[in-house]
Amino acid sequence: MADNTHTVTSFETELHKLRAMMAEMGEITQQQVTLALDAITEHEPEAAQKAITLDPRVDALERDVEALAIRMLALRSPMGADLREIVAALKITGDLERIGDYAASIAKRAAIVSEESGNIPLGGLRNMGRLVIENIALMVKALVGQNPTLALEVWHADRAIDEQYTTLFRELVTYMMEDARNIRPCTELLFVARNLERIGDHATNIAERVFYAVTGENMPASRPKGRKVTTASITGEVLAAHQDGQSAKADDAEGEQPPAPRPSAP
Amino acid sequence: MADNTHTVTSFETELHKLRAMMAEMGEITQQQVTLALDAITEHEPEAAQKAITLDPRVDALERDVEALAIRMLALRSPMGADLREIVAALKITGDLERIGDYAASIAKRAAIVSEESGNIPLGGLRNMGRLVIENIALMVKALVGQNPTLALEVWHADRAIDEQYTTLFRELVTYMMEDARNIRPCTELLFVARNLERIGDHATNIAERVFYAVTGENMPASRPKGRKVTTASITGEVLAAHQDGQSAKADDAEGEQPPAPRPSAP
Known part of the structure; x- marks a missing residue:
């Protein structure tokens, strides 16, 4: 009985530690995204450097979570909800690591954007x-x-x-069409926008996992998602001038990912 | 003793199934990438459709692997190398799912590239x-x-x-500078190139995991990686004409990710 209590207590302590590490990962990635955006839109090179410097800490935390998860699985043989939480942690840290990586990638583009985006309105990116x-x-x-x-x-x-x-995508391509000097900075900003969109997707993945972990149910699959674009769906005078009469098709399908049923424990 | 044999046999059967599912995921993603590239460089719209259609199967396999892993962890309490293999499977399927997703994303850009890339040499992308x-x-x-x-x-x-x-990145930005009509298709091709580069990174992640799983050691961290570029490192006459004398800096740091030590089982 004493042994059993000891085991349960150790397990609880480890679970607490696992959650604390995930919370730390979440908070650091949040900080990274904020810094990376300040670097781009407010031209703060020190913020860029800080966002990049934080990335190895996120990577280290992902590895620490994995090591602790393996330890808990080996020594505690968790079942049911405990087991599902540990497996979910392994997947969630994968999403958090990607968010940190995209934030660092945005920060690395700050220097050239600051240098050359003088004429480009950054309001859309700020929004x-x-x-x-x-x-x-x-x-x-x-x-x-x-x-x-x-x-x-x-x-x-x-x-x-x-x-x-x-x-934002439409806006940036329009600036490129208007003036070839905008091509360099707008190419960077297109990647920044795409990275932000991917960060949003990873945050959604994590939200779906949290929802499932707590409720045991999947989120409703019918959310009407916003239209994703390729350049094919861009219209407007500037673009039309270069289109040579070719037709523009919308690409509604891209990025459409209804939440999928999560596997359940036996 | 009979019971023990039964358990071991069931575990082996399940491990075999886990590996078979991962192999299937790997083969499908390989097929997806091949189809997506045929769609872009050989203008084959049916290949694009096929690459996209395969994606839900990859997603389903990721969930199946997770469900089986949870089942094995709950019922078999695996230890040591077996436990590490199951945890590695959960992480590897995450990378495979990303590869499938990037391939589908490339395929979705095929229509506009086919329609508008008439003047753009695709040799670099083929390579x-x-x-x-x-x-x-x-x-x-x-x-x-x-x-x-x-x-x-x-x-x-x-x-x-x-x-x-x-x-390829340099080449595509140059085409955009030369003729504004190239901006639309080249923007798509820039994203295609970036997705291919990311696919390569995920393949490398998987390779690192396989190496660690088998040898118990990390890959040497000193691999000299190829330089990554932003538009900042692009040179050449066409670009220079639009640069207004601004300096170009190389961004060597981007994407630099030495393999990190993997956690080991207790």
């Missing part, structure tokens, strides 16, 4: 960045508090991010 | 695509055969992919 940062903050709250209501909010809010991406 | 497909095939072989020598080859070969990406 998209604000939405993504808000959603990451919400996702971290949902994750730390294991809160399915917040998780559902994250999932719904991703639609606005996708819509903002569509708008 | 990069060939290297990526070869490396995916090698990675699948390394994974299925748990072969550390092949895994090391995958890891080394990624350098050539990175170098080809650098070349």
